[in-house]
Amino acid sequence: MNRCCLALLLCTGLTTLAHASDADDRFKALYTKEWSWRQQQFGGLDDEDRQADPKDDHLPAVDAATQAKRLAYWDDVLKQLATIPAQQLSEENQVNLAVYRPQVENLAADIRFRGYEMPFNSDSQFWSDLGFMARRPLGDARAVRNYIAKLDDVPRYFEEQVANMRAGLARGFSVPRAVLDGRDVSIASYAGVKSPEDSEFYAPLKSLPATIPAGEQAALRKDAARAIREHVIPAYAKLLAFFRDEYVPHARETLAAEALPDGKAYYRQQIREYTTLDLDPEAIHAIGLKEVARIDAEMQATMKASGFKGDFAAFLEFLRKDPRFYAKTPDELLMHAAWIAKQVDAKIGRFIGTLPRGRFGIEPVPASIAPFWTAGRGSAQTYWVNTYDLPSRPLYNLPALTLHESSPGHSLQGALAEEQKQQPEFRSHNYISAYGEGWALYCEKLGKEMGIYHTPYEEFGRETYEMWRAARLVIDTGIHHKGWTRAQAIDYLASHTALSRHEVETEVDRYISWPGQALSYKLGEIRIVELRARAEKALGDKFDLRAFHDAILAEGSVPLPVLDQRIDAWIASRKAAAKS
Template sequence: MRVLLCLLALVLLGCQSDSTDPSPAAAADDDATTTFRQLLADYQEGRLQLNPLEATFLGDDRYNDRLPNMLSQDYREESRTFYQDYLAKLLRTDRSSLSPTDQVSYDVLKWDLNIALQGADFATELLPLDQFDSPHLMIGQLASGQSAQPLRTVEDYENWLLRLEDFAVMMDTARVNMQRGLARGYMLPRPLAEKLLPQLESLADEPLEDHLFYSPVAMMDSLGADDRERLTQDYKRMVGQRIIPLFVDLAAYVRNEYLPQARSSSGIDAIPDGAAYYNYLIKLYTTTEMGADEIHQLGLREVARLRNEMESVKAEVGFDGDLKDFFDHVRNRQELMPFTDPEEVIANFESIYTRMQPQLEVLFNKVPRTPFEVRRTESFREASASAEYNPGSQDGTRPGIFYVPIPDVEAYNVFSDEDLFLHEAIPGHHYQISLTLENEDLPAFRRNLWYSAYGEGWALYCESLGRELGLYEDPYQYFGMLSAEMHRAIRLVVDTGLHSKGWSRERAIQYSLDNEAESEASIVSEIERYMAIPGQALSYKVGQLKIRELRARAEEQLGDDFDIKAFHDLVLEGGCLPLAVLETKVDGWIQAAK
């Protein structure tokens, strides 16, 4: 996920002083607070104008007709200037004059601006498309009419046509940038280009009436006849004369020119400035100063620890054979592949939620108001997709959605479903993101931040709560939890291996096969995901270990006074934070509780 999400708030609420001291010093502090909060409001508004898709996902419809060309040099220069200007404004603020809550906002904004400016130094626009995280995939989701882009009114349909034209311009730039990238040594690894091609080909397919981007036409029943006829013709022209030809040409380019020149190396360190870029990505995704070697060694230690726990489960179920044999047993056990209809997979996740609900109130004080649904991943991206969570809107009109890919229902293995639900859905991403969006005491920009170490670290931490929530009674489901944690530990090893130690895709795949029970097809998809978005996979385990460390610290120091619900409230209440800021918050809470 990466994914990044909050509703614009024009009135920002923070911790107010109880003092009514009318002294000049107090008045100056009030002025500083007012100025600072206006800075936060202006920053958030500027970010939404720079990133109108973000506004759409927040339920802010003001920019639904826009999609700036984020692959162009003009946009990159505009973004850099924006972050530089706000950093200069922030540094003119006297941090000591702010309340504790506003000081946290100051620290978070400073980190956010600095990391954005560091990223601006790298030529990421020369790798514009991949099979996992690309504009064509995001816009494809929106085009389905089942995602964040509203398609209810005449204005909505017109906005989407305008946004589609901007998207077509961006994709034209993507092709130009790919050509520039080839000339300068920036290109995808060949396996990723091979997975990208069928995605583009599927969007080049006719007939028009069956095209994904034409699907909004089927949703126009509520419109008047004249508007429906006019818009239908507009969509026919846009999809038939602009979108389909664009993808026909782009697919041909990738097939005939790009793919033959794709690189044989697997790691990002093979591109120009790749090693420095990977170091930046480690910092971006973990919010720490950890290095690749340190993370690699941490991963090796965690893999060894988890193998020992897996051995215990293997013994519990009475399996004869080594751990690798047990992985094959779990992968192929027919009792763990019971479904013949994709709806049965969805129903199984809903039953998990029902079973755990009575225990949620034991661990959590606060429950999101945002609705929640489980859905099957759309067919056009299902083959390459992982399970994921898409946040709802703050006003509750769009639910949080847990997407589950089911490309082959008869091969769908349930052994990790309980664990997966805890991570992607409840109390993982749905609680975390929804409670942040709903927290009107946070300034708007903090309700919209996503730091992967915190966000994914929290979700992985939630996987360990299964027994406290009445799950993992079946040893195979508990093994699923261990397998998922092992999966994240392996990521520390293979991501750093691929991008800093010269590992090949095949070596990373084999290391995963040797140490976890995921299917080979799933492992291949995961390794190629790490190749497409280097560093992101490091965030899960780094964040989880920090949150577990902080809970253990609080339990040890507070003893019988430790309140698990209060701890969870504390971790969730401030939204996404860099890990060092979170640690400072928890340490302060412990001292206050003493």
């Protein structure tokens, strides 16, 4: 190669690097600024996965004017993103962009559809979510004072939520009336406390750190009691009156998301957000029916292996009624969950290469939300087990539930995400349902290889959980697209799974009031199973299961198409390494 050609090549390469650097710098500056702004916008909120900054001294604004400003901000971010040449970004930032852009698009779309006018569903509510900030320890006097300031801010926060809900009612954008019965119990549990010291919000004041002098501790406790007595309890009482006297009587009688204002577009957006796929409801319904038929055959075979002589309906009735399958006390249920989790601990290193340092605890679901909560839920810190109504919590389902919610499911996954330092915070602090729930459902199936299911009944419990998620594809699209009734959905879920009647009804109400979310589990799991099969076929005897799982988990929460691309790249790199 002559010197002129070499110089031209070097010049071209440096120009390319300059473009890449410029595009990367612009993208990083944009998402860094937006993420910082986003944290300020939603400061003060706490949930099972996110701990509010103890420096926050107020709850976020949720009024319509603030929402409009947020939409304008995110629309501007999207315009700026469109000017960044994606092909000039580094490979790492091309992945970051593929995660970031739909994240902002979903945030903007939710405001565009005015989703803030329906700030709760039968599973999750803004008034119950505030309880999470009372479940965190307060590290110093400043954190205590800021916590008290947030308690003082509850009335303003609730008033803005009520104004939004009134606007929703006025245009027919509400939670369906059919799922509202009894949902006031969670509000009443906060409004009906006898004294501030009995309130859940007083709990963190009972064990303040010794670094705060005794006299200051007493003053802080007195001030917290004042805030709860004068502001928190009255705010919940006022919300309770609104819910009973205004919201429930005027809530819409329809069920379908497509019956809402601009409902067809709204439901498709919910599908895109929760599945990260652009699938229409008919296609999802068909996938669900196919999966239901496949799993049904497996359940029939497991029933026969158990030695049961009756038909499928009789077997379900037997499982729901026989006392051997149910804990007699909440502690017994919790101890069973802990025993299963320890079995997983002994084997997890054979299936996951990179394990988190973080550990999770096992706690009962708080009484204020337990009646309408799921059987369990997991975060990096806690595996919540619902001990409410023990006859609806069968032990044969507990291995699958534990694998899903704790390790190697949500708790392990969440802890790895928290410890991930290489990715931007908009990735490490974000949760994409199709990825997260897909992984957790895959972990239920992985439990077979781990040897966690010891009896045909526990294997049937795993299958009934998989059927439950497949049936969701049919039920969610059935309700929100095909016009199914609540009774039709309940009958479908009850006849295909061994879930208790209580669980069946609370789950169906969840799907009715939370369109699209239920679709993420099975569609995500299907994709991960497909990716594993693809990797096994491509790599043959060079396939390493631990390395495959590490590759899945290392990506953090990503859309399914991105996961596809990343695992394809991982397969190619493993093949190249094997050849060399």
